[in-house]
Amino acid sequence: MQVKIGEKIKELRKVTGRKQEDLATALGVTPQAISRWEANGGYPDMEMIPSIANYFHISIDELFGYNNDRNRIIQEYNDKAQWLINNNDDMTECIALMRRGLEEFPDRVDFKTKLAFALHKQGWKNKGKEPNIFWEEAAKLYEKLLPHDQSCIIPLLSVYSCLGKYEKAEQKASEQPDLELCRQVLLGNLGSIGSINDEKRAEQYRGDAVLELLHAFQKSLDEAIVCNNELNNSREGLELLLLTRQLFDKIVGTECHGFHSDLCFIDMRCVKIANNIGDHKVAMDCFDSAFEQYIKFEQWKIKQFKRWEERNNKSINDENNDEHFTSSLLKSVNPSGHKVIVCEPSFLVKTATSFPEKEKKLITEDPKYACIFEQ
Missing domain, CATH: 1.10.260.40 (lambda repressor-like DNA-binding domains)
Structure with a gap:
């Protein structure tokens, strides 16, 4: 430069x-x-x-002028890597890109995380080969990242399982803190027992705990149902998910700030179970709801990108963030402090395959859903 x-x-x-x-x-x-x-x-x-x-x-x-140039280059690396991850099965280019990025910026945790993800994904293309060098490298990366980013525990356990290291996966999982000892719950407890003088901050911590536990509950329930053949093929399983959706909807409120993806995933699971039990009308209603939540998630994502541009171009401080949840329970929670699950159109396309041919044709030919099939 x-x-x-x-x-x-x-x-x-x-x-x-x-x-x-x-x-x-x-x-x-x-x-x-x-x-x-x-x-x-x-x-x-x-x-x-x-x-x-x-x-x-x-x-x-x-x-x-180094800061702006540095930020721009980092963002370009991240954007291109994310596009490659979202749009390609072969991760060769993404892996090479992230290796170049780490040569230039060796301490970037986000680059290491994307590299680990790309290696993990590429490992599936080499399944059956011994050793699977992609999974082996992904595991080492996730192990190094874990102290800095606890969310890496989930893909790390997955890679261990891919490598057949089941005992290591179980041991690593058992080493993690109990649910009651997670950061959000502990801070929420401090707010509840009066250990924090600032009531607004205490209310924020309590809301953070509720939101994180709700998110974890939704994921755990989904996994429990999908792995239970009886629930995955019964109205009982469907009703459990619909009740969970109502609870999630009520707690989060009308402005979900990215948590639309959680609602979308619940709806998509409901579609599959409803189709399993032959209730295609409910399945169609749930698919329509899933699509609406996906669209809201995309709108939220665009808004977040615009905010990122404003912060970089106009030096807007995150403290001025006026986003907030509309529900009374979460009114003091800062939405930007929470991670959300990325919702991709391919998930909806795959969900549509659970319908019988007649309903599937109605969905694929409906102009309303065209955007997800054009990706």
Whole structure:
């Protein structure tokens, strides 16, 4: 990158309403020197750089324009890697991309996480080969990431299972904290027993705990039902999921802030069970609901991307985030502090295959659902 520090100084001076004489006086140089810098006729002495950065209340990296350039490159790596993950079965290009990214930015946890995911996915293309070098490397990466990101425990256990390391998976799972000892629950308990003086903050912690436990409950119930042949093929299983959906809907409220994906996944499971028991009308209603939640999730995702652009282009602080849940229970919870499950159109397409041919044809030919089949 060509460094044009003079242009940056000029830009900062005009934005802050300073004259060349003001900056010259502060730095102990002549206004003519400032003019030369701004015309790219020369550069400030290196020992003067910290003083210039301090004058404009920015970092030296920002003065040289490195921050924006660095953030842009990192975002480009992440965006391209995510696109490759979402749109390709072969992860060769994604793996190479993330390796290049880590050569340039060795400490990026998000790059390591995407590399591990790509390796995990690529391992399925080499299933049966011994050793499976992709799964082996993914396991090592997830093991290193686990202390920094507890969510890595889930893919790590999956990779262990893929490698046939069942005892290791069970041991690693048993080493994790009890549900009552997770961060959100502990902070929520502090708020409940009066250990936090700030009531609003205590209310936020209690809401965080409820939301995380609700999310975990939904996932656990789904897995319990899908692995139980009796529930997966009975109205009892369907009713359990529908009750869970009502509870989730009631607690979260009308503004779900990305948790539309949880509702979408519940609806999709309901579709499959309803089709298993031959209640295709309920299945169609649930599919329509799943589609609506998917659309809301996509709208939320676009809004989040716009907010990211605003934060990077206008230095908007996350503290000014005006997003909030509409339910009384979660009104103090900051939605941006919670991870959400990504909902992809391919999930809905796969769900549609559970219908008999007649209903499947109605779905695939309905213009309303065209967007998911065009991906």
